[in-house]
Amino acid sequence: MxxxxxxxxxxxxxxxxxxxxxxxxxxxxxxxxxxxxxxxxxxxxxxxxxxxxxxxxxxxxxxFHDDTKEKLLNYITKKGNSALARTLLSKAFELIKRTQTERLNLAKGDKDKVITNAEVLLKQAVENCRPLLQVTAIKRGGVTYQVPVPITTKRSYFLAMKWLLEAAREKERKVSLPEKLAWEILDAAHGQGRVVKRKDDLHRQCEANRAYAHYRWS
Incomplete structure (x- = not known):
């Protein structure tokens, strides 16, 4: 020692x-x-x-530095292999760029609405996925209540990126992680997909338990 x-x-x-x-x-x-x-x-x-x-x-x-991208890179990293995580994220951004460029070329109407910048789409996806409330178990009089409580901004961003990675890793293993992550980011950036549904379900649960909100201060 x-x-x-x-x-x-x-x-x-x-x-x-x-x-x-x-x-x-x-x-x-x-x-x-x-x-x-x-x-x-x-x-x-x-x-x-x-x-x-x-x-x-x-x-x-x-x-070229972006805080959201760096945080997501840290969450992807496993066992300190940041070089592999950076390669996977770069491939995911490349797939997003290719997909959005194809949509831009096929678009017949207003092409200005099609965003091809992968980092901007990532920020939109995180903003659409981050929750504002969460439920926590509080015991009062021998009964456990699911009480809705607000969460900090830092934790909300953490949950959004964590859910994006979990949704990508839960998909079929025959598809590579960059491709799955790219589609999850694209779906979330357009306000749809499993991660946005997960956030909406959490907010719906908080709304259903709003009667127990006063137990936060009791």
Whole structure:
């Protein structure tokens, strides 16, 4: 057992010891993207004398960086094989691009409504899939009630991408993951598919149990 491990194990007796990777509470999160720095220029002037956390190694200010895509990439990754996950996601985006380009060429009406950018379609799919409420079990007087509660924005995005991946992995195994994921993203971006139905069913369940909402505060 190393010296650092022994110290961490005895952290209850030495309350003043803190791991070096943990920042104090008054440190603020860094803003890496230049477009966000321009948008929040007035806010950034207030942080001149406040210490800022170091940016992560994977952070980038390039125009090709997208937070939603990076999060989905992390959720696809298994056993640290991020190179394979990036290849699978790139193939899925390629299939989306090909499908939308074909629809654009076959469209007879307004072609401006056909979106060929896979990253924009991914954002639309996540927005259409993310829930606003969820039910949680709360026990009162020996009876367990399914109580609807709001969820945070961060968790709603996590659930949306998790459901997209689960729906793609539940399909038949003869079809590759990029193809299944591409069709799930396309269906969700157009407001249909199993993931959107799952979100609607959850909201319907919350609506049916709205009479128990007061148990959140009791």
């Amino acid at each position: 190393s010296f650092l491990t022994r110290i961490v194990g005895k952290s209850t007796s030495f309350s003043g010891i803190r791991l070096m990777s943990v920042y104090p509470q008054h440190y603020v999160e860094p803003i890496v993207q230049k477009d966000k720095q321009i948008e929040q220029k007035d806010e950034l002037t207030k942080l001149h004398h406040i210490p800022i956390k170091a940016a992560l190694n994977k952070s980038s200010d390039t125009v």
